[in-house]
Amino acid sequence: MLWKWFVSKNPKATIQLSNTQGIKIFQNKTWRTQTIWLPEVLRILAFVAIVIGLARPQNTSETREETTEGIDIVMSLDISSSMLAEDFSPNRIEAVKKLAAEFIDQRKDDRIGLVIFSGESFTQCPITSDHAVLKNLLKDIHSGLVEDGTAIGMGLATAVDRLKDSKAKSKVIILMTDGENNAGLIDPETGMELAKSFGVRVYTIGAGSVGMVPYPVQTPFGRQYTQMESKIDVALLQKIANETGGEYFRATGNRSLKQVYDQIDKLEKTRIEVSSFKHYAEKFAPFALTALILLLLEMLLQMTVYKRIP
Numbered sequence: 001m002l003w004k005w006f007v008s009k010n011p012k013a014t015i016q017l018s019n020t021q022g023i024k025i026f027q028n029k030t031w032r033t034q035t036i037w038l039p040e041v042l043r044i045l046a047f048v049a050i051v052i053g054l055a056r057p058q059n060t061s062e063t064r065e066e067t068t069e070g071i072d073i074v075m076s077l078d079i080s081s082s083m084l085a086e087d088f089s090p091n092r093i094e095a096v097k098k099l100a101a102e103f104i105d106q107r108k109d110d111r112i113g114l115v116i117f118s119g120e121s122f123t124q125c126p127i128t129s130d131h132a133v134l135k136n137l138l139k140d141i142h143s144g145l146v147e148d149g150t151a152i153g154m155g156l157a158t159a160v161d162r163l164k165d166s167k168a169k170s171k172v173i174i175l176m177t178d179g180e181n182n183a184g185l186i187d188p189e190t191g192m193e194l195a196k197s198f199g200v201r202v203y204t205i206g207a208g209s210v211g212m213v214p215y216p217v218q219t220p221f222g223r224q225y226t227q228m229e230s231k232i233d234v235a236l237l238q239k240i241a242n243e244t245g246g247e248y249f250r251a252t253g254n255r256s257l258k259q260v261y262d263q264i265d266k267l268e269k270t271r272i273e274v275s276s277f278k279h280y281a282e283k284f285a286p287f288a289l290t291a292l293i294l295l296l297l298e299m300l301l302q303m304t305v306y307k308r309i310p
Contacts, residue, residue, distance in 0.1 A: 039298045046294035053287035070169035071268055072127050074113040074159040075100055078177035078207075079141055081118075081148050085178070085228055087213040088254055092178055093143055095254050096207065101135050103261045113162050116141055119149030119183040121158040127166065151184025152177055152233075156191030156202070156240070164198045171198070172268060175240070176205040180233040188236055195244045202244040203264050204237035209252045 077096060088095035104112055112134055113127035125137040156175055163171045173195065181188050195202050208230040215228035234250070241248040247267070251257035 039301045042294045042298035042301070046291045046298065049287045049291035049294065053285075053291065057283040057287070071107070071110045071172060072113075072163055072166040072168040072170070073107065073110055073172045073174065073268075074115055074127060074162050075103075076115040076117065076121075076155040076159040076173055076175045077141070078150060078152075078155065078179065079116045079118050079143050079145060080150050080179060081143050082150075082179050082215070082228065083143050083207075085208065085213045085215045085230070086225075087209040087230070087252075088207070088257070091216075092207055093141075095257060096176060097138055097141065099254075099258050099261050101138055102258075103265060104131050104135055104138070106265050107131075111168070113159075114138055114141075115155060115159045115162065116145065117151050117155030117158070117184075118143070118145070119147035120151055121154040121184070122146065123158060123162060127162055147183075149183030150177060150179040150181055151186075152181040152236070153186040153188040153191040154184035156188060157186045157194055160191065160194045160198055160200055163200050170268070171200045172246075173200055173202045174205065174264060175202055175237075176207055177237070178206070178208040178230070178232060180231050181236065188240065192240045192243055195240075200244060201246045202240050203246040203267075204241045204248045205257075205260055206232040206234060206237050206248070206250045207257060208232055 077100070079093060083093035083096070084091050086092075108131070111127040111129050112131065113123065114125040114134060114137060115121060116124050124141060125134050128134055152175070155177070156173065159173045159175065163173070192202070194200075211230060212227040213230050214225045217224050217226050232250075234248075238248040240246075247264075249260040249263065251260050
């Protein structure tokens, strides 16, 4: 009785086989049976490589030369009624908006702001690196937002105010107008002195054809056209540019205005291009590639050498 109780407390499983045919695969050891664990190991190694890759390993001992520009730019644009003249296509103000947007797209690493002026001026967008917001605000501007007139001094002074506290390596204003200063509480000379005192470089653009240009006028009979004389104070714009270290440009149509923006883009890139170093390099790619190779190899082995026969 004691023996039966002891055996029942320590049962041992037994397997009864009619023959050994079913386990002969384990008796006949081949390289295939001895390496059947290989796909599983490959899968585990692939998983380890994926985990390491997701951790984004970096090598801090490498250096890589890059170019940084560090420019803050404010575009100060004239939106007076004369900007509706159609010597540009479809008119001056729409041509300026389109090409200013293209200029913004070229300056991906810079902070850019937008000031508009007519009889007075205000900031449409402070300097920002969010170019999508900036372009939306640029798209919204149109003639008639503020009292009519051409307050060049106000447009310049407001732009300087947006840049005076900037810590950028270079501070730039692109001032575009199609007329002569005839309004505003600040005269252009004062605006120029403010720019000089804060180290702001001003590029000036005179936009408009020479002589008489077509100008749309609303009448009881619909839109009619009259001829308007294009007056630009070239001497003033040249003086502002020269005194602040910038340049003056004249744009007489869409093509020449695009060339002006392209020239300014190149000047500002070459003027302050510097070299800097980054002391890290991403190393996740080799691990990701290793994981991919291991998984492909594991799948290939499972489908060929270690394929199970149903």
